[in-house]
Amino acid sequence: MALPLCSRCRISLKHISPKPLPLALVLTRSIHLPPSAPRRTLTSATWDPKQPPVMLNDYPQPQRDLEKLPLAVLLRGIIMQSAMSHPLLMDAASAMARKNIHMLTRNALLRFFLDKIFYAQFCAGSTEAEIKNTVSSLKALGYKGVITAYAREVDHSNVTEHSTTAEQQSAHQEHVAQWLQGTLKGIQFANSGDFVALKFTGAGPECVRLLEAGKEPDLVMADAMDKICETAKAQGVRLLFDAEHHVQQAAIDAWTMDLMETYNQNGDLVVYNTYQMYLKESTTTLAKHLERARSGKFALGVKLVRGAYINSDPRHLIHDTKRETNAAYNNAARILATQHLNDPSAPKVGVMLATHNAESIQMMRTLRQEQVQKQQPLAEVAYAQLMGMADELSLSLTQRKNNVDEENIQVYKYTVWGTMDECMMYLLRRADENRDAVDRSLLSQQALWRELRERLFPSSISA
Numbered sequence: 001m002a003l004p005l006c007s008r009c010r011i012s013l014k015h016i017s018p019k020p021l022p023l024a025l026v027l028t029r030s031i032h033l034p035p036s037a038p039r040r041t042l043t044s045a046t047w048d049p050k051q052p053p054v055m056l057n058d059y060p061q062p063q064r065d066l067e068k069l070p071l072a073v074l075l076r077g078i079i080m081q082s083a084m085s086h087p088l089l090m091d092a093a094s095a096m097a098r099k100n101i102h103m104l105t106r107n108a109l110l111r112f113f114l115d116k117i118f119y120a121q122f123c124a125g126s127t128e129a130e131i132k133n134t135v136s137s138l139k140a141l142g143y144k145g146v147i148t149a150y151a152r153e154v155d156h157s158n159v160t161e162h163s164t165t166a167e168q169q170s171a172h173q174e175h176v177a178q179w180l181q182g183t184l185k186g187i188q189f190a191n192s193g194d195f196v197a198l199k200f201t202g203a204g205p206e207c208v209r210l211l212e213a214g215k216e217p218d219l220v221m222a223d224a225m226d227k228i229c230e231t232a233k234a235q236g237v238r239l240l241f242d243a244e245h246h247v248q249q250a251a252i253d254a255w256t257m258d259l260m261e262t263y264n265q266n267g268d269l270v271v272y273n274t275y276q277m278y279l280k281e282s283t284t285t286l287a288k289h290l291e292r293a294r295s296g297k298f299a300l301g302v303k304l305v306r307g308a309y310i311n312s313d314p315r316h317l318i319h320d321t322k323r324e325t326n327a328a329y330n331n332a333a334r335i336l337a338t339q340h341l342n343d344p345s346a347p348k349v350g351v352m353l354a355t356h357n358a359e360s361i362q363m364m365r366t367l368r369q370e371q372v373q374k375q376q377p378l379a380e381v382a383y384a385q386l387m388g389m390a391d392e393l394s395l396s397l398t399q400r401k402n403n404v405d406e407e408n409i410q411v412y413k414y415t416v417w418g419t420m421d422e423c424m425m426y427l428l429r430r431a432d433e434n435r436d437a438v439d440r441s442l443l444s445q446q447a448l449w450r451e452l453r454e455r456l457f458p459s460s461i462s463a
């Protein structure tokens, strides 16, 4: 059967997919996306939270951001993005997976799809060789480094009740030991200058209980935390403590700040805390932590995120609108990047903008370009996106560093490692996130398809 030509770009479907026609049609659907909205130029001076947000398409893209992406990764990205842009399909798959992860991963065909497409897209691997291979291929693309996290999560809905305190204590020690071992392995896989991300709740149910009761870490936990920080410091690896559910967050902040006070001395940045800017209280929390770092004379490590628990955290604690969250995020980023300019006693900060939001990144880049032009000292700022997502954004940032007006932009990719079973909860969250971020997924699809077209028909992309 002759394969039809796409009526708008004249690409024969056989060039796009050797698969049977229905899949090829599904895959090509994404080529023709709505044209970009008119561009609005954003500078740090003109940035105004009351104005309508800059559309994602406004991010000024060079022609071939994805040029360096290996073909297999490009095709895998297209398949993933196409599958994820079907909310009904993703809802059904995610509901099925949540109900019976173990059965799903035992089905050979599904396991093949999950392994070769889904797992490969977002996860670094499970053995040292696989992880190191993924890390070096990411660095070969121009990223400054990687953020790795051990994917194993404790299933808190399935916690065994122990009848005696001794049994409970022994189970707690075992959970913490597993968490410690996994984290130390992650540090060992990382290179100097890389980051390791970790969750306190990964240390088991007793640790969750301590966090939710607002208690200090007990001796078992405190000992593990010290071992992790000391190993990371000795290897030049930095630690990003994740933000989690709001009910645990006050204790996470307190534990992480205590670690910073110990390990971020003399300008060292070993420990970073995460700030969820969708929470109304986060601007105040950040101001208090800056003040504590100033008076305690230690460096403040800040990973800035919008927040991933909007469906479970109490809604009244979260900004009422996305625009308010955006404004809080951009405002915090701006404060962190400028607080040292007029205040000689300002603490040193290390900022990681962990976001796929092009507006926030553009705002920070413009601000720093202005600082470079005025020959002002720059705060330490890096950008991070998840592996398998927003590659066009990450790679476009890595290509900016030759511009004379720009700083050397540091971009990191975040990836988890572990067996497929260990990574399942993380993979499900990625599916949810993609389903909720339709505009951004469309932009990513558009960029991937443009790159494929350019490879099939060089110069088909007009200026």
Ligand SMILES: Cc1cc2nc3c(=O)[nH]c(=O)nc-3n(C[C@H](O)[C@H](O)[C@H](O)COP(=O)(O)OP(=O)(O)OC[C@H]3O[C@@H](n4cnc5c(N)ncnc54)[C@H](O)[C@@H]3O)c2cc1C
Residues within 6 Å of the ligand: 241, 242, 243, 244, 274, 276, 278, 305, 306, 307, 308, 309, 310, 318, 319, 320, 321, 322, 323, 325, 354, 355, 356, 357, 384, 385, 386, 414, 437, 440
């Ligand atoms: C490297 C990396 C590390 C991360 N680590 C963490 C972590 O430790 N803890 C954590 O919680 N999250 C973490 N995240 C996820 C992050 O919080 C966001 O959920 C995700 O990145 C999407 O937000 P965005 O900034 O990329 O952009 P966008 O897609 O522009 O923003 C989406 C976000 O806006 C907020 N939002 C959406 N609708 C509304 C609304 N109606 N009202 C108010 N706010 C709204 C939500 O936070 C939502 O996730 C991480 C993300 C990355 C890239």
